[in-house]
Amino acid sequence: ANLRNAKNTDLYTIKGTEQETWEPTFVYRGFRYVELTGYGYQPALTDFTGKMIYDNIKTVGTFETSDALTNQIFKNAWWGIAGNYKGIPIDCPQRNERQPWLGDRGAVAFGESFVFDNGRFYTKWLQDIRNSQKEDGAIPDVAPAFWRYYSDNMTWPGTILLITEMVYTQTGDVNAVKDNYPAMKKWLGYMKDRYMKDYILTKDSYGDWCMPPVTIEAGRGKSADKKYPSELISTAYYYHFMQLMIQFAKATDNNADVATFEALGHKIKDAFNQKYYNEKGYYGTNVLTDNIIPLYFKMVPEKQVDKVFKNIVYTIEVTNKGHLSNGLVGIQWLMRCLNDYGRPDLAYTVATKKTYPSWGYMIENGATTIWELWNGNTSDPKMNSQNHVMMLGDLLTWYYENLAGIKAASPGFKKIVMKPEMIAGLDHVNATYQSVYGMIKSNWKKTPKQFNWTITVPPNTTAVVYLPANEGDVIAEQNIKDLKLIKNENGRAIYEIGSGDYSFTVKKK
Template sequence: MKKFFLHTTFIIITLISFSAKAQNKISITNLQCEMLNNPEGIDVVQPRLSWQIQSDINDVRQTGYQIIVASTLENLNLDKADLWNSGKVESNESVHIIYKGKRLENRQNAFWKVIVYTNKGEIKSGNESHFSMGILNYADWKSTRWIGYEKASAGDSISQYSKLSARYLRKEINLKKQIKNAKVYIMGMGLYELYINGNKIGDQVLAPVPTDYTKNVKYNVFDVTSELKEGKNMLGTILGNGRFFTMRQDYKPYKIKTFGYPKMALQLFVEYTDGSKEIIRTDDTWKITTNGPILSNNEYDGEEYDARKEMKNWNMINFDDKKWLAAEYVQEPGGFYEAQMTPNMKIMGEVKPISIKQTPKGTYILDMGQNMVGWLQLKVKGKSGEKITLKFAESLQADGSLYIENLRDARTTDVYTLKGEGEEIWEPTFIFHGFRFVEVSGYTAKPTVDNFVGKVVYDDIKTIGTFESSDATMNQIFKNAYWGIRGNYKGMPIDCPQRNERQPWLGDRTTGAYGESFLFDNQTLYAKWLDDIKNAQTADGGIPDVAPAFWRYYGDNVTWPGTYITVADMLYQQFGDKKVIEKHYPSMKKWVVYMEQNYLVKDLMTKDKYGDWCVPPESLELIHSKDSARTTNGELIASAFYYHLLQKMKKFATINGTNPEDIKYYDSLSGRIKMAFNAKFFNAGKNNYANNTVTANLLPLAFGMVPENLEAKVFDAIIHEVEVTYKGHISTGVIGTQFLMRTLSEYGRPDLSYKLASNDTYPSWGYMAKNGATTIWELWNGNTADPKMNSQNHVMLLGDLLIWYYENIAGIKSNPETPGFKEIIMKPDFETGLTFVNASYESIYGTIKSNWKKSKNNLQWIITIPANTVAKVYLPATNASDIVLNDKKLNQTEISYQTENNKQVLTLPSGSYAIRVKR
C-alpha cells in the first residue's frame, strides 16, 4: 500500500464541484412508513412517513411536500386521496412526517406517494409505497384460541439440559370463492415456521423476535394471496422452543424465567372478490404431533434431527393425519399482543470453510476462517440410522482439538440422523451457534470443505456504513467489530452468541449502540429494545441489568440501567427519532427519581455494581485486575454517570416541552451532585480525581464536571497516565472506554487516540486482531485469561471507538442542534498519523461520503452531501484567499464561510465536491 505524507507549511485549497458531470436528475426514493422496508400489519395509528431525495446535481433543497394516501392502489393512481391529502405543506422536513388523515382501522391497507417541491422544481415519487394496519384491538383476537400440547413427549427431558421436540400443527381449509387478498397473522411461541400448501411463508428465520412474553407478545403478518387458491388449502406450522420454553428448565428458577410449552394463535383473513370476508382461526380442529424429525431444539445445546422420522407432504392437502392428536386449548402467554415493528432474522450471508483436517481420534476439525454466528449446512451420503455430529467452538486448543471450556455448560452440538436416501442436505431450524471451528464426526467417507456451508444469521437490517484507512490494524478492528455486532443482533442486542448466556445486557450497549448505528440501520431494533426495558421496569421504578428480564438481575445501579436513556438519545441524535423520547420520558424520569430517593446520600450516588468493568488486568492470566491503582471508585463512577444522565434528561424535557419544573429539578439535582462530587473526589493540589485512574479523570472531564479553567490540567493528568504509566495503552474498562477516544481527540490529542486505535500489543483492540481474533473479545486478554469469562465474540469493549472512526477521523457527524444529519459536521482529525480514510454512511437523508488522503505535497478530500441537507466543512486554511471554489476564489462565490480557530468553515449545500490542499 502506497503511503502519503503531508508536510506542514503554507496551504492552498481548491474545491472542485462535480456538478459539471451531472445529468440534472432528481428523484424521490426510499419511501418508508415507520422506517420499515416491509410495513405489513403495523399497529401505530398515526404512522410516520419518510422519503429521500436523490440527485446528481448540487444544492437541492426541499421547500415543501404533498402526501397523498389512498385505501386502494386504483384510488392512488387517480390521485383520489380517500384517506389523507396533506395539501401542499411549506416545509423542508422529509423524515418522520406524522400521518394526519382518517382514522386507520383494523387491517386497513394504505397506499401513498409524495410530491416534493424543491428549489430545483417539483418532483413526484416514481413508485407508490404501501403499508397496512394490523389487528389493533385485543378483543379482535378473542375468538382466536391459543393451541398447543402442554406436556413433554417420550424422549423429552425437562431438566437443566432441556430437550423438547418440535410441535407440528396442520389444518386443511376450504375456500369456496375466488380470492381477492389474504393475510396471515401469527403468534408462534417461542419460534415458528409457517407453511401454506407446502411452501414456506417468508424468508425469515428464528421468528418472532423475543420478548418477555408475560408483558408483550409479537405477531407477524404475511400477505399470502398468491399462496392460496379456491378450494382446498393446507395451513401448517412447526413450533420451536426459543426463549419461550427456556434453554434451562428446573434450574435456578429464582434467576431464569421460563414461560411454558410452545403454543400458537393464528388468523387467516381472506377477502373474496365478491366483497365477503372470512377468518380462519386456531381452534381444537387443528391437528398436532410431536413425533416429527426435530427431536430437540435448544439454543444453548443445539438441534437434533432424525431424517427417518420425516413426514412426507405433512404440510400438503390430503395427508393422512389420523394418528395426530387434536390440538389442545392452552393458556395464553399473558402479554399484550403487538405488531412486530422490527425485522425478523434472516440468513444474511454464507461462509465457505477454508480447511478441514482429520484428528488422531478420527474426527474432523472444520475451520470457517471467521468467527461467525448462525449454523452449518451439511451434505452427506450414508446408510439409514447413521449419525453426523457437529460440535461448535470459537477456537482450538494447542493440540488442535476444540476449546470448549469458555462455553460453560452450553453443549453447542447438532446431531443429524440419516434416512439413507442418496445425498442428504440438512441445516437446523430453531437454533444458532457462535463459532469458527466445528468438530465433525460420523462421516463414513472422508468429508471435504464442499460438504459444508456456514449460514450467517442476524436481524434483517441493512449495512449502512463503510470504513477503510491507511492503517491495516484499524481496518481489521473495523472488520472484527462488524462481524461481532451483526452476529449479536438477535431481535434484541445480546452480549455473546456462544456460551450459556446470550443475554441482552444493558451495559454492553450504553455507548456501543451509538457506534453500531454507523454500521447498521439499527433504529427499529433499538426502539424495540427500549420497549423491552420499559416493560421490565418495576412498579417502583427499578430497571434491571438485562432486558427483557430473562434473567432476574434487578441489582440497582446507574451505569447499566442508564442505557435506557443513552440509547434513546442515540436514536434521536442519529435518526431524528423524537417519538422514543416522548414515549419513554415518563418511565425514564421514574427511574431517575427512584435512584435519587433510594441511593443518593449527601448528594452522591452511593450504589454501583460493576465498577469500570473489565479493566485490563496487570497479568495476562487474570480476569479482573487485583491492583487497586487500576480500580476506579464505584461511587465516583455512579455519581458522575448519574450527573451525565441528568443532563440528557434535561435535554429530553426541553425537547418534549415538559413542565419547566422538570428542568428545574434536573438543574438543581445535577448542581448539587457536581458540587459534592468535586468536594469529595477532586484533588486540588494534584488537579486530578480520586486515585488518578484514567476513568476517574475522564468521566468528569467528558461530562463537564471539572471546576472552571482546570479542564486542561485534568486532561494533562489523563495524558500522563496514558503515555507514561501505561506506555500508550488502554487502561480503561467498559465505562471509561465509552468516552476515551473522543475526549483525547477533542482536547487536542488525536495522535494519541490513533496510537490507542492502532496498537497491536497488550492491551489493545489490535492485540486481539494480532492474536487471531476475527471478532471482538470480552476481555482485553481473552486469549490467556481464565476460561470462565473470555467469550471471543463480545462488543462491550468497543466503547466509543466506532464513533471516533466516523465522527473524528472520517468527519461524519450529525450536528446535535439538527439531529438525524440534517446538518452534517465534517471536521476530520487530519493530523493523527493516518494517510488516507475512505468512509461512507447512509443517513436517513441519503449517503454521506468522506474520502481523504495525504501525499507529500497535497491533502485531497472528496465528499458527498445528501440532498436536502447542508454540511459545515472545516478546512485547514488560515485565510479564505487560500481557497478556490469551482475555479473561483471563495470570496467571489455565494458560499457562506467564516474563520474559526485558524480554519475556514464552509457551509456547503448538498452535492459532491473535491477538495485539494496544496503547499
C-alpha cells in the same frame, strides 16, 4: 470451556438415503472451528456451508483507511455486532448466557448506528426495557427481564437514556424521547430517593467492569468476574443523565422539568468535586476512567480542566506506554475525550497499538470479532467470550465522527459537521453513511504538499465543513454552489454548504 454448560451439539439421525439435507432450526451456535469425524473419505471445504444468523438489518456505513489494522478492526466489529443481533442485542452468541445485558450495548450502540440501520431495532429494545421496569421505577440489568436481575446501579439501567439519545441523534425521531421520557424520569427518581446522600449516588454494582489486568501474565488463568463498585462512577453518571434529561425535556416540551434537573445537576456537580477532586489534578484514585468520565461529562471546574487532562495524557503516554487501561464504562468515552480536548493523535496511538491491552492485540492474536476481555487469550475461559462487542466502546463513533468527519450537528443529520482530524500516519479515509436524509460521503487523502477531499451532502441538509488550510494555502473548489466562508480558525477554513457533491483541494504553501 468458555461455553460453560451450553452444549454446542445438534444430533441428527440419518434416514440412510443417498442424499440428505438438514439444518438445525430454532437455535443458533456461536463457533469458529468445526470438527468433522466419521467420514469414509476426505471431505473438502466446499462440502460444507456455514450460515451466519442475524437480524435483517441493513448495513448503512462503510469505512476504509490507509491503515490496515484500523480496517481489520472495523471488519471485526462488523462481524461481532451482526453476530449478536438476535431480535434483541445479546452479549454473546455461544455460551449459556446470550442475554441482552444493558451495559454492554449502552457502551457501543452509538457506534453501531453508523454501520447498521438499527434505529427500529433499538426502538423496539427500548420498549422491552420499559416493559421490564417495575412499578416502583426499578430497571433491570438485563431486558427483557428473563433473569429478573435488578441490582440497582446507574451504568446498566441507565442505558435507557443512552440508547434514547442515540436513536434521537442519529434518526431525528423525537418519539424515541417522548416514549421513554416517563420511564427515564421515574427511574431517576427511584435511584435518587433510595441511594442519593448529600448529592452523592451511593449505589453501584460493577465499577469499571472488566478493566485489563496490569500485565497479560497478571491475568493468566484468573476470572474477570469481579466487581469493584464505584460511587464516583455512579454519581458522575447521575450528573450526566441530568444533562440528558434537560435536553429531552426541551425536545418534548416538558419545560417545567428543566429547572429541576438543572438545580439537581448543579448540586451533584458541587458535591462530586468536593468529595473526589484532588488538588494535584485528578479524581478518585487517578485511574484513567476516574478522570475521563468527569472531564467528558463537563463536571471539571474550568480552572482545573488542563490539570486533569494532563493527568489523563500522562497516564496513557507514560504509565501505560501509549495503551488504554479502561474497562467497559471508561472505554465508551475514551476516544472522544482525547479528541475533544486536543489530542486526536494520542487517540490514534491508542487505537493502533498491537500490544496488550488494545484492539490490535486481539487482531495480532487471531481474533476475527471483538473479545469480551482485553486479555481474552489468557484469562479464565469461564467468562471469556471471543465474540463480544462491549469493549469497542466509542471507537466506531470516533472512526466516523472524527477520522471521517461525519457528525450530526442536529438530530437526524439535518445539520452536519464535517471535521476530519489530520493525524500523522493516517493519510486516507473513505467513509459513507446512509442517513435518514440520504447518503453522506467523506473521502479525503493527504500528502505533505496537498489535501484532497470529496464530500456528499444529502438533500434538504446543510453541512459546516472544516477544511484543513492555513493562511497562504491555496484552496481550489469544484462543483461548489452557494459556498459561504464562515471564518478561518485554528488551521481550518470553515465553510457552510448545502446539499450536493463537492471536491476540495488544498495546496500547502
